Amino acid sequence: MSPPSTAGARGAVPDENALAELAEWVAIASVSSDPDRARDVRRSAGWLVEALRRTGFPRAEPWETDGLPAVYASWPAADPGAPALLVYSHHDVHAVDPSEWRVAEAFVPLVRDGRLHGRGASDAKGQVMSHLWAVRAHLARRTAPAVTVKYLMEGEEEVGSVHLADLLSEHAEDLSADVVMVSDSMLWSLDEPTVCAAVRGSVTATLGIRGAERDVHSGAVSGAAANAAVELCRLVDLLSDASGRVTLPGFYDAVAAPAPDLRAGVGAVPFDLADWQAATGTFGTPGEAGFTAPERLWVRPSAEVARLTAGRTDAPALGLIPAEASADLLFRLVPDQRADHVADQLRAWLDLHRQPCFTYDLEIPPTISDPYRTPPDARALTALTRAVGHAYGAPAGHVGNGGAAPGAQLARACDAPVLFFGTGLPGDRWHGPDERVEVGALRLGVSALARFLDELSAPGGAGTPS
Incomplete structure (x- = not known):
């Protein structure tokens, strides 16, 4: 199944120029766990601020912490009564052992066979860029977003988000939103349209x-x-x-x-053990009996x-x-x-x-996280499900995510439902050698996210029914 093309929208598809833009960012070694790379993390924040400004965000700035900087941006909707979307992700990357990388050097990005290789290409710089490209596509036919768009991209996610709580508390007014989206997640595959509706703690x-x-x-x-x-x-x-x-x-x-829709989604997703093992590099599926x-x-x-x-x-x-x-x-x-x-x-x-x-x-460090389930009656979840189905050309189901994310923390801080949508894939080798991102996944992400902004702006597109 091939996603529909969005080539007619300005900046929508990650073509050579867009991939070069992502590669330029991936080349910045923003390893938050290495004190010697603190300057690179700051360079990464500065690069992202400039990319947001190039996109047109009227406000884009670094937010300092007692550690490494986050990035904040906001773009008010044309309609003051439109809902506000806060997108959370991160611009720091996991540590690297250069001796283990074979396809390309970790911070010398390489595009080959429909993939961009490099540390952070998928986790999570590629995901962040898919949002910027989607906003550019969304703006191809308007001068301001249909919904207020805000970004919070922290610089310490890979070391436990040690100052995220401080950011959420100190900047509560700036971060107020009707809907939050965590963009540090994975698609199940390029062939099966699914929406992540729950993350583990x-x-x-x-x-x-x-x-x-x-x-x-x-x-x-x-x-x-x-x-x-x-x-x-x-x-x-x-x-x-x-x-x-x-x-x-x-x-x-x-x-x-499991919630009924999750149970149905898990059962409906095709699972081929051989394909999954090939994608993840694992040798089998031991674990809890009966599941x-x-x-x-x-x-x-x-x-x-x-x-x-x-x-x-x-x-x-x-x-x-x-x-x-x-x-x-x-x-x-x-x-x-x-x-x-x-x-x-x-x-x-x-x-x-x-x-x-x-x-x-x-x-036990204090950066533990609770599991989170997107409220099944959240209108924004319905909007995202429709948008993903549109990008794939087939109805999307709901599944979970094997990893964790600060969904519960963001939901409490913003008093809003939290969605999950990312462009990673199980075979992208997050935190391992030869990390890469599928250009096709970025294309799907751009198509889904641009459509989501339209869906969210429609009457009843945000929030949870009371």
Whole structure:
């Protein structure tokens, strides 16, 4: 299925000039986790401000934080009574190991075979640019947007959005909106029209274990000394049972049944295991028994281990028993779970499994996030569903998203329904080597977003019925 062309609208399709514009931004190494790249993150913010001004936004400016800058822009609608749309995304990118990149260097973008390769091409600079191109297409037949358009593009998403709450509080008036759209999301595929109507929440934690004052030669203590690495492996194994269910006490007490439209959407989306494995580079679909892979991705919670560290990593092990070990843990949550409750459950779980010959340190950062479900009766969700269906040329269904986003946080701060629409794909290799974005996905995004602005401006296009 091929999306309809929007070539007649100025700037609508990412042609060579538009892709060159995106590539110029991708070339800025805005890695927020690297203090040496702080200047590049600021350059990225400045680049985006200028791109917004070129598009015509009368207000576009960096917003400073105690860390790295966000970008804000606004363009009032021609009609003062029109709804206001706030688009949230980010301009910082994930860290890079240059030795792992094969197709192109991370910050030397390359267009090849219908894809633009480079760090941030999909997550999330390509998504942000699709909004700018859509606004340009929308303005091809008018002098001002049909709805007030506002952007908040933070510069610290990849390090946990540590100052997002401050931005939302300090700039509440500027960020007021009738509808919020999170543009840091994925399409299911280029062939199946779907709209993300729910995102999972997340709790991250680092579990540190110590069994000795220092590394000890195994010849002196093997078999009679506490081994932090072995204890860490024991605890990681205990995180889930034989059926793949998470073992935190009370973890499933608040897991709600999937909403009917989500259940129908999950069941209707074609899922080919071989294609999915090829796109994601995975070898199989283990997980909670009794559920399909799409159900595990979208409507069930999960526990993952993101990193394990123990022993010498800079030299041969030399027969040493490691004194300490650590694991980075990640829990994905679904409605109606609460992130703070799951954090407490994790602490209680660790207390159940402590052993006297080890010390334990559990760190849970404050950047946990709750799951969020777009209100199914939100008129804006209907408008977006129609717009995506128009772009694909077929009716769109509702699905979930396997990752997390600050949907609940934005909904509380703005007192507005939150939508999700992005141009990423499961095979775009977010956070991995050789990240890329499909030009076809950008084209679909532009078509859907330009149509969405029209749909949102129609009577009853925004908000939730009372």
